Amino acid sequence: MPQAITHESLSQRLADSGLRSTPQREVVYSVLLKKRDHPTADEVFARVKGELPTISLATVYNCLETLVQCDLVRAVNFERGPTRYCPNLRPHAHFHDVQTGRTHDVDLPPDLLDQVKSVLPDGFDANSVEIIFRGKATTPAC
Amino acid sequence: MPQAITHESLSQRLADSGLRSTPQREVVYSVLLKKRDHPTADEVFARVKGELPTISLATVYNCLETLVQCDLVRAVNFERGPTRYCPNLRPHAHFHDVQTGRTHDVDLPPDLLDQVKSVLPDGFDANSVEIIFRGKATTPAC
DNA sequence: ATATCGATTTAGAATAATTCCAATTATCGG
């Protein structure tokens, strides 16, 4: 089973970046892994409080930012809504369901991002490509 | 010369949506057409003041929103930065230059968006696809 | 022309998400 980065490796990743492992970081990350519904910082805050009742919202923001820095989590934005957080590390796009407000991951075929990058004219060197779909999901799936 | 929608057609578009043509809407739109550098609402405000010194920021927001509703302008967001406005109606992606903060339009081959849409699993019906590149533009072009 | 009525503009207050700050507390290496 690839792609599942578990707790042991979190402290490793942190150490690699010269950062410390803390309970707050561990729990924030575990909460993201447990329910992958692209929660906002507020939602993460609420969930983490179950385990760490004294954690502050500022810390949740700090931890999320740290996880993003370590490339364990992606920050996702739709319009100017609150930032959402996604621990899916595979290449994927996001589908934003305008009816429900829910966000779904859409895995991408291995070559698609390169294919898309190939439309860039000379002189443009992209180190990331983001693809966002908007519409409605007819299947009430996951 | 296609794609250039001029003032006459603005009042038409507004009328089509049951909206009125006003000096504020005209000038906001003309400012977007004149300098296509993806300005923020504040920047539009500053530019419009040259012609309409008494316009308010709230009105600029209102006008921009109206133009977006009429499909004459696209609102563009990068992370949680201020919304930027783009009067380019051709299918295009955005390249966000992380060095300069500037945004460049990247026109897309006619079939690319459909091709990208084709990766959606059954049950997902997208009515828009947004593609954002991030990186640096080596050419100091436009 | 003029009164009317809804649409539009306006200034300023309010909101929402996030960041900043200064003080306290925790963690890791020696």
Place this chain on the structure above:
DNA sequence: CCGATAATTGGAATTATTCTAAATCGATAT
């Protein structure tokens, strides 16, 4: 176990945007 440094905390500050209520405008019917 101690000290240096990093992380956490609560609250204030910031930023972009939206809301609100009043004033003004514009098209239409008279």
